[in-house]
Amino acid sequence: MKLATVILAAGLGTRMKSGKAKVLHQLAGKALINYPVDISLALKADRTIAIVGHQSDKVAELLQNNYGKQVETAIQKEQLGTGHAVMSAEKALKKHKGLVLILSGDVPLLTKSTVAKLIKKVKQKKSPFGLVSAVLENPEGYGRVLRESKNKIQAIVENRDATSEQKLICEANMGIYVADAKFLFNQLKKVGTDNDQGEYYLPDLVRMAYESGAGVVGIKADPAETLGINNRVQLAELGQILRQRILEKLMLKGVTIIDPQSTYIDADVKIKADTTIEPNCHIKGNTKIGSNCTIGTGSIIESATIGNDVQVKPYTIIEESKVDQGAILGPYSHLRPMSHIGSECHVGNFVETKKTTLKPGAKANHLSYLGDAVIGKKTNIGAGTITCNYDGYNKFATTIGDEVLVGSDTQLIAPISIPDRVVLGAGTSLANAEGVEKGDLVITRPEVVVVKGFRDKLENSAKKKKKKSTKNNCNFETRIESCAE
Numbered sequence: 001m002k003l004a005t006v007i008l009a010a011g012l013g014t015r016m017k018s019g020k021a022k023v024l025h026q027l028a029g030k031a032l033i034n035y036p037v038d039i040s041l042a043l044k045a046d047r048t049i050a051i052v053g054h055q056s057d058k059v060a061e062l063l064q065n066n067y068g069k070q071v072e073t074a075i076q077k078e079q080l081g082t083g084h085a086v087m088s089a090e091k092a093l094k095k096h097k098g099l100v101l102i103l104s105g106d107v108p109l110l111t112k113s114t115v116a117k118l119i120k121k122v123k124q125k126k127s128p129f130g131l132v133s134a135v136l137e138n139p140e141g142y143g144r145v146l147r148e149s150k151n152k153i154q155a156i157v158e159n160r161d162a163t164s165e166q167k168l169i170c171e172a173n174m175g176i177y178v179a180d181a182k183f184l185f186n187q188l189k190k191v192g193t194d195n196d197q198g199e200y201y202l203p204d205l206v207r208m209a210y211e212s213g214a215g216v217v218g219i220k221a222d223p224a225e226t227l228g229i230n231n232r233v234q235l236a237e238l239g240q241i242l243r244q245r246i247l248e249k250l251m252l253k254g255v256t257i258i259d260p261q262s263t264y265i266d267a268d269v270k271i272k273a274d275t276t277i278e279p280n281c282h283i284k285g286n287t288k289i290g291s292n293c294t295i296g297t298g299s300i301i302e303s304a305t306i307g308n309d310v311q312v313k314p315y316t317i318i319e320e321s322k323v324d325q326g327a328i329l330g331p332y333s334h335l336r337p338m339s340h341i342g343s344e345c346h347v348g349n350f351v352e353t354k355k356t357t358l359k360p361g362a363k364a365n366h367l368s369y370l371g372d373a374v375i376g377k378k379t380n381i382g383a384g385t386i387t388c389n390y391d392g393y394n395k396f397a398t399t400i401g402d403e404v405l406v407g408s409d410t411q412l413i414a415p416i417s418i419p420d421r422v423v424l425g426a427g428t429s430l431a432n433a434e435g436v437e438k439g440d441l442v443i444t445r446p447e448v449v450v451v452k453g454f455r456d457k458l459e460n461s462a463k464k465k466k467k468k469s470t471k472n473n474c475n476f477e478t479r480i481e482s483c484a485e
Contacts, residue, residue, distance in 0.1 A: 005100070007037065008175075009052055010052050010085055016231060022106055025235060027235065028243060028266045029269075049072045050074070051073075051085045051089060081197070082175070083199070083202040083204065103115075107176070109227065114219070114221050114225060118130050134171070139171075142159060146169070158197075175228070183205075188202075247260045247265060264282045278314070283295070293306060297315070299315060302320065304319065304321050305322045306323045313333075314331045319337050327345045327346070329348075330348065331349060337354070337355070339353040342358050352371075354370075356370045361378040366383035368384065371387050372389040384410075386410075387412050396414035397414055408426045425443035425444075428442060
């Protein structure tokens, strides 16, 4: 039986107090709407349609960038309730025969297994409608699930429309549904707006299914899994739950996390067994980290690929870069985007790289900037070395060969290419390597100038100026007396 997914993502999200649509807010490195989309794709739904409204262009752009043609959008021009939102997908699903999964764009903790369980039950019971409920300690704000004497689901009453007695019910409707497509769109046409908000309520279909004799199926889920986000407080609360879930999953797969409470790892990060994450680390985006690595305290890693046996010492920043097996980074290194650190390389204290490749065995251990450069195998970069690659208009490349020794405080002014095994003396400033061949020594230093007795002359001159200045700057009373005379 074919499956289509409709994701409700058109709301204003006014309680977020934001100029950004609610479903675009981030949680563990992903927009909220990414979570239901990922469930739909994991279930191999034939169609995934997001109902967009507020900032529809921005939501559609994010979906296009993340999923391409796997996700479609349909516009809900007016926000007239959940039933009206689903009706916005009717045209797109006109030829769909099968089930329709309905998810909310602001419920990020829902799991594939819970949804799959509901779909399976709807199929087994051949029911036209199924829902997920949860028993909440405080169900205020949620619709209540009404059951008849035989415990069958009879209806949903929204919180605003519930009587005092009905508000005592703790079983809440969590807004997750599976419906037969034909039943769904036929019955939606019959839904009215006779309620407190004057909206088309999707849960009215529960009563219709019950009254038709076809029946409604339901499953109860973990409340934490089904909670939605309406404000920044809930965003933070659910973020904490999600982070804990991510960390527990990694630890159960063999990753050591020294202090989970101070460790932040995004949902799409992948880390292999026997890697250790020290406290206060932030690992973001689609980062991949191999096995037997150590990620030192305070490190920030974003959308990077790190091989096996890599040591990332404390307070290192790695952005959109690749680090190969056995490399040692930090402390306080900064790999800016498009850096590639080869196997067994060392990038040490206060070294910054940008769009630079260090080939296997190369080292830059201290206080250097390497930008738009290729550093050859086993080349050693001395402290204070910089590649000067920008003239105010263009970026130029620096290429350094294999086994080159670059002395401290060297400036390489691009575009420039240094042959293999060259030695660059400390303090060299080189803008042209013409005539330099493999194995040569290059030193660029001015002749030494010695001025005998310069310090004494300097101090004597300073004393004379001070004495003259004191003579010309008498105090205020002296100047008054002088003027009076």
